[in-house]
Amino acid sequence: MGEKNIMLEHENNGWGLFRHFKYGIWWQFIKTLSRSTVVVVFSVALIVALFYTRMLDTHVLSRGSSTKPLLTSKIYDTRPFLGHEIPLDCHTHNLTKSCPTNYPTTKDNYDLPSSATCPEYFRWIHEDLRPWAHKGITKEMVDRAKKTANFKLVILNGKAYLETYEKSFQTRDTFTLWGILQLLRRYPGMVPDMELMFDCVDWPVVPRDHYIGPNAKDPPPLFRYCGNDVTMDLVFPDWSFWGWPEVNIKPWEILMRELKEGNSRTSWLNREPYGYWKGNPAVAQTRQDLMKCNVSDKQEWNARLYRQDWGKESKQGYKQSDLASQCTHRYKVYIEGSAWSVSEKYILACDSMTLIVKPHYYDFFTRGLNPLHHYWPIKENDKCKSIKFAVDWGNTHKEKAQNIGKAASNFIQEELKMDYVYDYMFHLLNSYGKLFTYTPTLSPEATELCVESMVCKAEGREKKFMMESLVKGPSNTKPCTMPPPYDPASLLAQIKGKNSSIQEVELWEKSHWDQNMKS
Numbered sequence: 439m440g441e442k443n444i445m446l447e448h449e450n451n452g453w454g455l456f457r458h459f460k461y462g463i464w465w466q467f468i469k470t471l472s473r474s475t476v477v478v479v480f481s482v483a484l485i486v487a488l489f490y491t492r493m494l495d496t497h498v499l500s501r502g503s504s505t506k507p508l509l510t511s512k513i514y515d516t517r518p519f520l521g522h523e524i525p526l527d528c529h530t531h532n533l534t535k536s537c538p539t540n541y542p543t544t545k546d547n548y549d550l551p552s553s554a555t556c557p558e559y560f561r562w563i564h565e566d567l568r569p570w571a572h573k574g575i576t577k578e579m580v581d582r583a584k585k586t587a588n589f590k591l592v593i594l595n596g597k598a599y600l601e602t603y604e605k606s607f608q609t610r611d612t613f614t615l616w617g618i619l620q621l622l623r624r625y626p627g628m629v630p631d632m633e634l635m636f637d638c639v640d641w642p643v644v645p646r647d648h649y650i651g652p653n654a655k656d657p658p659p660l661f662r663y664c665g666n667d668v669t670m671d672l673v674f675p676d677w678s679f680w681g682w683p684e685v686n687i688k689p690w691e692i693l694m695r696e697l698k699e700g701n702s703r704t705s706w707l708n709r710e711p712y713g714y715w716k717g718n719p720a721v722a723q724t725r726q727d728l729m730k731c732n733v734s735d736k737q738e739w740n741a742r743l744y745r746q747d748w749g750k751e752s753k754q755g756y757k758q759s760d761l762a763s764q765c766t767h768r769y770k771v772y773i774e775g776s777a778w779s780v781s782e783k784y785i786l787a788c789d790s791m792t793l794i795v796k797p798h799y800y801d802f803f804t805r806g807l808n809p810l811h812h813y814w815p816i817k818e819n820d821k822c823k824s825i826k827f828a829v830d831w832g833n834t835h836k837e838k839a840q841n842i843g844k845a846a847s848n849f850i851q852e853e854l855k856m857d858y859v860y861d862y863m864f865h866l867l868n869s870y871g872k873l874f875t876y877t878p879t880l881s882p883e884a885t886e887l888c889v890e891s892m893v894c895k896a897e898g899r900e901k902k903f904m905m906e907s908l909v910k911g912p913s914n915t916k917p918c919t920m921p922p923p924y925d926p927a928s929l930l931a932q933i934k935g936k937n938s939s940i941q942e943v944e945l946w947e948k949s950h951w952d953q954n955m956k957s
């Protein structure tokens with residue numbers, strides 16, 4: 439349903455323009471203009487028309503007409519691609535399910551311009567890999583990570599081989615693997631040989647305290663989407679960056695542009711002066727607790743909270759869950775679900791000041807966020823009072839609140855753009871691969887994985903999102919330059935700095951409510 443609506447919208451945009459040209463009204467108008475104006479107007483019209491024809495053209499292609507091979511979808515991505523496009527051939531590979539043999543897997547042309555230093559949060563890659571920095575990674579360690587893994591991916595000579603142990607929830611594993619294949623297309627021959635165990639379940643499982651001490655074993659290296667302070671799982675970008683078809687969340691590159699546009703619809707001052715949240719409260723006790731702060735006849739905690747009904751949404755074409763239309767309040771609440779939530783990047787992207795209820799998990803980028811700079815911290819055990827205080831503060835310090843909102847959306851638009859998501863994956867896997875003390879071998883169960891073996895047999899929204907997030911070919915620049923590790927003193931200082939900002943807010947809050955009690 440939702441997909442159909444999206445398609446139609448684009449059709450209307452394209453055809454709408456042509457429809458205008460049919461009517462004589464335009465000709466009447468042109469006749470009244472001077473000759474040179476006519477030339478200019480026609481040139482502009484021609485360029486616009488060409489542009490739209492091109493969009494329509496590729497639009498038809500992306501729908502998968504059976505006579506033409508599927509090429510790349512350019513519906514949204516109108517930037518010219520300057521490099522060599524790697525062809526996608528679903529004709530030859532549709533029936534045989536084999537992978538092309540002529541895939542570029544070597545790094546030619548890598549005398550490329552280097553790009554800037556990576557964002558600060560990349561420094562956590564050093565911290566995450568520290569447990570293996572001295573001894574390296576052995577086969578025995580990797581094998582122990584199999585216990586909870588959904589799949590093992592082997593990368594050998596730039597090609598990927600998959601061994602599935604257990605299918606994940608929804609399409610998490612599919613879109614995670616799709617993402618890694620795009621990384622290999624973007625940087626052919628640059629990702630070293632390795633094998634990685636990936637667990638697609640929410641919660642981290644490698645307890646730090648099991649692996650500390652003189653007689654402790656080395657921890658198993660296990661990849662997943664989030665971590666916390668008491669575990670050692672390796673955090674990797676989640677599937678939603680390439681799309682989440684079950685809930686119609688589009689690939690990040692597209693959604694990010696929509697959110698930017700959504701931001702411009704209502705200026706901060708014209709937004710509702712309350713804290714907004716929409717989601718599924720059933721997944722966690724803390725979310726059910728948050729629901730108690732909702733506005734009613736009897737109370738006003740400055741919170742406007744809504745239940746997301748995915749079943750109803752899917753029947754109604756996801757009209758009420760369009761994320762770019764949710765930048766309507768000056769404040770937006772982020773609260774974890776059963777673990778970290780993929781919604782965080784969408785909430786932070788809104789220009790609204792984000793109110794983050796004390797989180798217990800981190801994903802690969804959230805360790806780059808600073809309280810009072812990118813967000814406002816909300817107490818976990820006294821949510822309603824905390825939200826009310828934050829919103830009142832923002833409405834009386836409008837400029838400061840707007841700056842916090844802007845800092846977060848800039849962070850998302852600039853430091854979390856897809857280029858950096860790939861660079862994070864590259865640096866994490868590159869550093870991880872360099873720690874290998876052995877060359878992985880392929881077991882009989884492993885099968886080669888390539889974009890053809892995934893996308894050619896895919897259908898519906900899954901195929902659409904894959905085509906829209908397909909990397910067209912090798913990057914024109916090298917990955918960003920990895921920043922150096924933190925020295926222990928500055929890392930400690932950073933953590934303490936964040937802690938004291940949060941404590942500062944808690945003190946303001948406390949003295950505010952204490953005064954309120956007195957008066």
Ligand SMILES: *[C@@H]1O[C@H](CO)[C@@H](O)[C@H](O)[C@H]1NC(C)=O
Nearest residue numbers: 504506507508528529532533
């Ligand atoms: C792939 O094969 C199926 C039948 O196995 C066919 O229906 C479909 O049109 C083919 N797709 C392409 C893109 O050739």
Ligand SMILES: *[C@@H]1O[C@H](CO)[C@@H](O)[C@H](O)[C@H]1NC(C)=O
Nearest residue numbers: 729732733734742743744745
């Ligand atoms: C919160 O209150 C609003 C306004 O009364 C209401 O529309 C909404 O459904 C409530 N949310 C929940 C989760 O009950």
Ligand SMILES: *[C@@H]1O[C@H](CO)[C@@H](O)[C@H](O)[C@H]1NC(C)=O
Nearest residue numbers: 930931933934935936937938
């Ligand atoms: C920061 O605060 C957390 C709890 O809020 C605490 O567990 C941690 O030890 C603190 N870290 C430092 C360096 O103060």
